[in-house]
Amino acid sequence: MPPLLEVDRVSKSFGGVAANVDISFDVRAGEILGLIGPNGAGKTSLFNSISGEVTPDSGEVRLAGQRISGLPPEQCSLLGIARTFQVVRSFDSMTVLENVMVGAYARLSRTRPAMARALETLAFTGLSARADSPAHSLTPAEKRRLEVARALATEPRLLLLDEMLTGLTPVEAASGVQLIRDVRARGITVMMVEHVMEVLLPLVDRVVVLDLGRVLTIGAPTEVVRNPDVIRAYLGDRYAAA
């Protein structure tokens, strides 16, 4: 059986700037995979290649053995890839429940089941009390949660989280971590971009480190943080020897 997601020699340039160069790694079903790297390492670009927003210049992305690179986002969503956005993109003319219903309609065409699915997803993500609030009235932490709820309502196999825990208070981040664990416990594979190392490292099974568009290293969190190349990429040459 192939891995859930295969990123196979993916390269992508934007106007001569190489965002991703020859990137390869697998995501195993049921794991939480962290994607880290300094600013500009190409993390969000890679997310966009996986979720269909952009097409890689070369290489391909496969979901359960099926090639998905080149497919538009709406098809990637139907095949089981859901994502959140680094800059929150809530539907601000709608309530929280209505936002999540849009996600639920991805697989359910009738309103009654879609509403039931959305309510269930809101309960799972701890947003039930806010169901009837306008989306624009949510706190930043709640908006991140709403994006997760909306994505989960599409019944994904793989959930891509783009800096879901960044900019939250320690308490909010801790409850976000718990939510991600709960998502995995439901059998959904998680791949997450995150800057907050002390939150990310205890959470993930493996880490892919990107630097300047390339894969620097892949491994368990404890190995990765001791890797001299990673330290150099994050802190500069001076610290690598220490």
Place this chain on the structure above:
Amino acid sequence: METSITRRRRHELIIGAALLLALALLPLPISDVYTRNLIIITVLFAGLAQAWNILGGYCGQISLSHALYFGVGAYVSTLLLTRLGIPPTIGMFAGGALGGLMALLVGWPCFRLSGHYYAIATVVVGEIGYLLALNWDWIGGATGINIPYVRSVGDSWLWLQFRINKLPYHYAALAFAAVAWLVAWLIEGSRWGFVWRAVKDDPVAARSLAVRIFPSKMAAAAISGALTGIGGAIYAQYVGYIDPDSVLYGQLSILIPLPAVLGGVGTLWGPLVGAAVLIPLSELTRSYLGGSGSGVDLMIYGGLIILVALARPQGLASLIGVRVRAPRGLDSGADDAAAA
């Protein structure tokens, strides 16, 4: 399953039914022809604005070519009557079908543009339609078409002609507005309504949730255009004469969305409230201040519109407790570019 949404929708249906009854009784104590005419035009525009609202409000595509769909409906039903002797009650559905088809033809190229570019493109398309009709002799050209009174049948619902008593036109307009409202209500509670609002709010996020942008816009355009075409056919029968300057002129493409915009775009009650305020207002300013040739009536009318837009950007309907949506909907912005 009782949720806030199902409860709200039931209330809307009850209010809608009560309003329909009230509007059905409204003209009965009024014998004055001028006032009755004003009510008919107001109700008709409530329906037309609601039809526009389906594409412009819920789906967020600011169409400025609705005069075209209105005109197509008016011309198709009229030509079927004068050339083939087909009753307008049948002809208006043909007009609606062609209005919807025309909206699809316009949408096919124009929905590849986003935001302001889409709006500008629709203005141009509307003008093309006007000029074509103006120079097309087979459909009457600039002279227009007189709609004959079929003497052999007399006043008749089937032929939608009433000379002795004009009251039935009120019920025709009211039925049209009620259908437009009901379609909007059904859409609000269906997958389409949710998907269209997602397309309006954030196309990038919508796509990530399996929403197909282009087909969504086309579906909204077809329904909106079809309803507008039916409205055009009813209007043609009511006024008894059509020409490009009465059913296809560019300003009509502003007059149709105006009640929805001022009443509240993307809301169920906005177009109704907007029409109830705007149409009588424009009539009253014209009858009291117009006619002098100085245009004072239009200045006052325009001034009042600006005042409403400044004081209530989310629409007049918000004054009477209609749920206010974030005042963000009018422009879905450059994000569309990637989606088109």
